Amino acid sequence: MGMDLLRRLPAVHRLLDHPVCRELIEQYSHRFVSRMAGEVIGDLRTAIVAGAGCEADLQPEVLAGQVAQRVQAQFQPHYRPVINATGVVLHTNLGRAPLPDVAVRAIDRTARGYTNLELNLATGERGSRYDHVERLICELTGAEAALVVNNNAAAVLLVLSEMAKGKSVVISRGQLVEIGGSFRVSEVMRASGAHLVEVGTTNKTHGYDYERAIDDETGLILKVHTSNFRVVGFTHQPELADLVALAHARNVPVYEDLGSGSLIDLRSYGIGDEPTVGESVRAGVDIVSFSGDKLLGAAQAGIIVGKQEYVKRLKKNQLTRALRVDKFTLAALEATLMLYRDEDIAKRDVPTIWMLLRTPTTMNTDAQRLHQGLADVFGERADVRLEAGLSQVGGGSLPTEELPTWHVTVKSRHFSLNELEHQLRHVDMPVMTTLQKEALHFDVRTIFPREIETVVTSVGQAVQRLG
Numbered sequence: 001m002g003m004d005l006l007r008r009l010p011a012v013h014r015l016l017d018h019p020v021c022r023e024l025i026e027q028y029s030h031r032f033v034s035r036m037a038g039e040v041i042g043d044l045r046t047a048i049v050a051g052a053g054c055e056a057d058l059q060p061e062v063l064a065g066q067v068a069q070r071v072q073a074q075f076q077p078h079y080r081p082v083i084n085a086t087g088v089v090l091h092t093n094l095g096r097a098p099l100p101d102v103a104v105r106a107i108d109r110t111a112r113g114y115t116n117l118e119l120n121l122a123t124g125e126r127g128s129r130y131d132h133v134e135r136l137i138c139e140l141t142g143a144e145a146a147l148v149v150n151n152n153a154a155a156v157l158l159v160l161s162e163m164a165k166g167k168s169v170v171i172s173r174g175q176l177v178e179i180g181g182s183f184r185v186s187e188v189m190r191a192s193g194a195h196l197v198e199v200g201t202t203n204k205t206h207g208y209d210y211e212r213a214i215d216d217e218t219g220l221i222l223k224v225h226t227s228n229f230r231v232v233g234f235t236h237q238p239e240l241a242d243l244v245a246l247a248h249a250r251n252v253p254v255y256e257d258l259g260s261g262s263l264i265d266l267r268s269y270g271i272g273d274e275p276t277v278g279e280s281v282r283a284g285v286d287i288v289s290f291s292g293d294k295l296l297g298a299a300q301a302g303i304i305v306g307k308q309e310y311v312k313r314l315k316k317n318q319l320t321r322a323l324r325v326d327k328f329t330l331a332a333l334e335a336t337l338m339l340y341r342d343e344d345i346a347k348r349d350v351p352t353i354w355m356l357l358r359t360p361t362t363m364n365t366d367a368q369r370l371h372q373g374l375a376d377v378f379g380e381r382a383d384v385r386l387e388a389g390l391s392q393v394g395g396g397s398l399p400t401e402e403l404p405t406w407h408v409t410v411k412s413r414h415f416s417l418n419e420l421e422h423q424l425r426h427v428d429m430p431v432m433t434t435l436q437k438e439a440l441h442f443d444v445r446t447i448f449p450r451e452i453e454t455v456v457t458s459v460g461q462a463v464q465r466l467g
């Protein structure tokens, strides 16, 4: 029996004659498809020798189908889109800010060919890659000068290294934070060659604490936004303008790491207590840095704004070359920043801002569609409900803020919710959900309206895989 099956194994060139394989050869290459066909036949031979092969495995359709699967698997990217049903708007593990359409188009437009990245079109001479966005950033923040680097962590490293290498940096004990990915202010300070001088206490730091710490060795006063936690109760930090005044009186510049750095005052929409970049600039802070892909909602970048004399020095620092941004980032950043020229445009076209400002009322239609779609998929197998819930901002922004939202919740006695959550990560378009108490939650806030049908399809696939 086994011998008979082995004799009937097709030769590779025979299998490649199958129409399915011929089509694959058109799309990929002859050499690649024959290698995959050789593997399929080889595996079957091994199976037959082990006594596991059978008549049906030899069918040309079956073999050609396996070749197709193997070929396609080799070209299935490991890095791919997922749907965010967690409600966390700036989810670092899910790539933080989804880009505005205009930014996606700008990347596409500039990526396919050559650009004027470092060319001054007016003069035909060499230009700077930073010129394209500098004026726009200054216009939107009121700063004198700007520079963009790889991310805000890089911005912190660069500023400390240029301004305070071999000098001391005064910082409040309440601001020695750790951001995700083990980025610690104290460690970055060490890496930059600056010495840390801690003042005040965890909960209270006064102006006189800073004043007493300033001496001839002081290179900088650093203020770090406590992005991902809040100290509440008996607390004090000096007003930004007062801190600037006392530092300038001693000729020491002030650097503020804003973390998120919003260009829109979200407080006016009842969200959080995040200061805007413009406020820090107006308070007289000498250098301010913030992320491109947090509340700004653009590409990963570290944006540095401030006084001309300091930004000029930063531009000349050797590290800037190592930390520089690429052409795609600049394209996405410029396109996104332009949307902030008018707040109504930003609210509509920057997905991060649009999502943050969604309310249960504006999400109502989407919530009903998702609820109905999932109720149909599960039928009798689960209890699917639409419930009021709360979403988080995430990405180390607005840590205590909870935004009212709609959750579609799924409970079941027929299958394990852990298993459903697992299967939802293994379907064609993975859906990231949260398991809370006794139900699996789909938060409507971070699901784009165009994705609702896809969520329903993905859940359908996951349910089938539950068996």
Ligand SMILES: *Cc1c(COP(=O)(O)O)cnc(C)c1O
Residues within 6 Å of the ligand: 151, 152, 153, 154, 156, 179, 183, 224, 225, 226, 227, 228, 257, 258, 259, 260, 290, 291, 292, 293, 301, 302, 395, 396
């Ligand atoms: C997020 C954050 C950083 C790091 O910014 P990335 O753009 O993620 O590198 C640095 N400082 C603060 C205060 C932050 O919130």
